[in-house]
Amino acid sequence: MRSSSIMSEYEEGGYMAREHIMIVEDELVIAREIQLTLEEFGYRVSDLVSTGDAAVRFVTEHVPRPDLILMDIHLRGKIDGIEAAEQIRRRFDIPVVYLTADDDEETLQRAKITEPSGYILKPCRERELRVVIETALYKHETERRLREKERWLATTLASIGDAVITTDTLGRVTSMNPIAESLTGWPWADAEGRAVSEVMPLIHEYSHQPVENPALDVLATNMRTRLENHTMLVTRDGEEIPIDDSAAPIQDAEGQPTGAVLIFHEICERKRMERALRESERRLKAAEKMAQLGHYDIDVQQGTAQWSDGTFRMFGLEPGAEAPTLETYRDYIHPEDRDAFYQQLDACVREQTPFDLEYRIVREDGEVRFVHSLGQINRDERGNVVSLFGTLQDITARKRAEEAVRLSEARLRQVIDLVPHRIVARDRQGRILLANKKAADTVKLTPEEIVGKTQEELDERPIEYPQYLKTDQHVFNTGKPLFIPEQSHTSPDGRQLILQITKMPYLVSGTEEPAVLGIAIDITARKRAEEALRESEERLRMLLESTEDIIFTQDAQGRYLYYNGASRYGVQAEEVVGKTPYEFFDAPEADALL
Numbered sequence: 001m002r003s004s005s006i007m008s009e010y011e012e013g014g015y016m017a018r019e020h021i022m023i024v025e026d027e028l029v030i031a032r033e034i035q036l037t038l039e040e041f042g043y044r045v046s047d048l049v050s051t052g053d054a055a056v057r058f059v060t061e062h063v064p065r066p067d068l069i070l071m072d073i074h075l076r077g078k079i080d081g082i083e084a085a086e087q088i089r090r091r092f093d094i095p096v097v098y099l100t101a102d103d104d105e106e107t108l109q110r111a112k113i114t115e116p117s118g119y120i121l122k123p124c125r126e127r128e129l130r131v132v133i134e135t136a137l138y139k140h141e142t143e144r145r146l147r148e149k150e151r152w153l154a155t156t157l158a159s160i161g162d163a164v165i166t167t168d169t170l171g172r173v174t175s176m177n178p179i180a181e182s183l184t185g186w187p188w189a190d191a192e193g194r195a196v197s198e199v200m201p202l203i204h205e206y207s208h209q210p211v212e213n214p215a216l217d218v219l220a221t222n223m224r225t226r227l228e229n230h231t232m233l234v235t236r237d238g239e240e241i242p243i244d245d246s247a248a249p250i251q252d253a254e255g256q257p258t259g260a261v262l263i264f265h266e267i268c269e270r271k272r273m274e275r276a277l278r279e280s281e282r283r284l285k286a287a288e289k290m291a292q293l294g295h296y297d298i299d300v301q302q303g304t305a306q307w308s309d310g311t312f313r314m315f316g317l318e319p320g321a322e323a324p325t326l327e328t329y330r331d332y333i334h335p336e337d338r339d340a341f342y343q344q345l346d347a348c349v350r351e352q353t354p355f356d357l358e359y360r361i362v363r364e365d366g367e368v369r370f371v372h373s374l375g376q377i378n379r380d381e382r383g384n385v386v387s388l389f390g391t392l393q394d395i396t397a398r399k400r401a402e403e404a405v406r407l408s409e410a411r412l413r414q415v416i417d418l419v420p421h422r423i424v425a426r427d428r429q430g431r432i433l434l435a436n437k438k439a440a441d442t443v444k445l446t447p448e449e450i451v452g453k454t455q456e457e458l459d460e461r462p463i464e465y466p467q468y469l470k471t472d473q474h475v476f477n478t479g480k481p482l483f484i485p486e487q488s489h490t491s492p493d494g495r496q497l498i499l500q501i502t503k504m505p506y507l508v509s510g511t512e513e514p515a516v517l518g519i520a521i522d523i524t525a526r527k528r529a530e531e532a533l534r535e536s537e538e539r540l541r542m543l544l545e546s547t548e549d550i551i552f553t554q555d556a557q558g559r560y561l562y563y564n565g566a567s568r569y570g571v572q573a574e575e576v577v578g579k580t581p582y583e584f585f586d587a588p589e590a591d592a593l594l
Helices: 002-012 028-041 052-061 081-091 105-113 126-159 178-184 214-221 268-291 309-314 328-332 335-351 396-418 437-441 465-478 524-546 587-593
Strands: 020-024 044-049 068-072 096-100 118-121 163-167 173-176 202-204 231-234 240-251 257-266 293-299 304-307 355-362 368-379 385-394 422-426 432-435 482-490 496-507 514-522 552-554 560-563
Touching (some): 118 126, 214 257, 293 309, 328 355, 335 355, 335 385, 396 437, 422 437, 496 524
Parallel strands (some): 068 096
Antiparallel strands (some): 163 173, 368 385, 422 514, 482 496
16 A cells, blocks of 8 residues: 555654654543553653643743654543644644544534544554654655755755746746846746746847747647747846857656746856947057056066056156056156065065055156055965066155145145144044144143043043033034134133134035134233223222313324213213313313313
8 A cells, every 4th residue: 555655665764763742632541552552563752641732832842842743633621622723833844643432523624624633533553653653754744845846946956057947838937137137127926927028038149030939849849949030038127138048848657748847047248248348448548548557467577567558657668668567667666665665565565465555766868756556466376476567656745745745735734833822623423633832831741642532531620621622512413613702711820811712614624524613812911911900990080070271182083082071160070071261161261172
């Protein structure tokens, strides 16, 4: 019988002695009887449980899990065997064989939904028990292998570089991999079941006449075939793509066709790559010319070199001329930079590090230029140095700009260090990015020593510091300057100062990091002088207004600027200021007063 064949194959495979079986039965006597029978067959019984909850819990918590579960349908407890089997099926790949004392239709329909591997009617007969268990184990193992093969096949088709389409015997699409979807423009969901000639229409490259799909030829002849040359695939959106294609029959065990498989790929890729390569070379030459860039390839063993057009131009040579050898190249290196060049080259060879150096060259016309070279040593399979390939960029303009910036920054440093006010730039975190000598003197350090530090890291941290940070954040947030006419400041020695502060957005040279530049002017002495002046003026005013003598001042036109308001004439000061003597006296008297 077929069951005997299955048992023999399973036993020969050596599976039986390794299988663990779990028994879920609420009748202990029946459970023990089944356990003894299974152990006589060579199985190992992992555990006996009597409720569905216990079965689910055991499978969840114990590893390794059982290879098969004998599950009584009618169990005491919250859930019966069918519910327990359903929970186990959803979470674990374990075959379940039901044990039942009845075969009513309703129970069987409920059980069927859980996809059991078999049924055994109680009381269990030994032969039936063995056949059902071995059949279930064999079926489960076979299905597992089949799933693995299907996953392997699906993964292979998904990752293969060629497009693959399969059809049934009527030429309808049964599968296609992502490459085929991409090339044809047909998603699998739209292509499934459609005629292959619709999903993959073919035309002749020159005549544009339809070409028969090779899958149909394969189905008719049951033989492999290939597309003729100059065949174009017409995609779903009408694009025409040249392809190479082969087709073969899918056959059953008797060699009869059950479908066809098409494997194809676009052959325009190579042409596109060639066109792209030519275009890339053209762009490279243009880019080298615009960026003052060149490349070189030095054969270290032969001592010869190949230069790009850009490299020749960099040295003032005609493109296409004979490139200097590794030995004669020395003459083009500035004498002061030769040692650094060859030290870097030696390190590149010995330590297998990239060649990276900025140095000066002397052109044919005697002009000195700065270049930046990046290179990589290439070795053969035995580790011997074969060549040095790299790029060369003319950085003369950058070097001159850097020198100009350096000089400008040096002049700026001299200027701000001469300014008798505190100048400090801080970032959002309060780190000092720039400081002049006056600011550094307050903490008895140099400007270089306080750059990069926060106020917390310095000795001076005035109690007003949180207010300084708050106003910094205001400038960061608004992006606008802030003027603070008067700001109290406590110096390290405890003196109370008055500062006039201006803050503005600022970018530190060489970085895009936003900062706030603050300029603090110590106006303490001025404020004290102003206060002293006000007090002096007040004393003078009181003195002038207390005398009986008339005291006044006039401008060049004779208008009274000040009048002490002496009461001799019974005239108040506000009645006099701004007027001339002619408004109070006759002309002779007024003339005498002027």
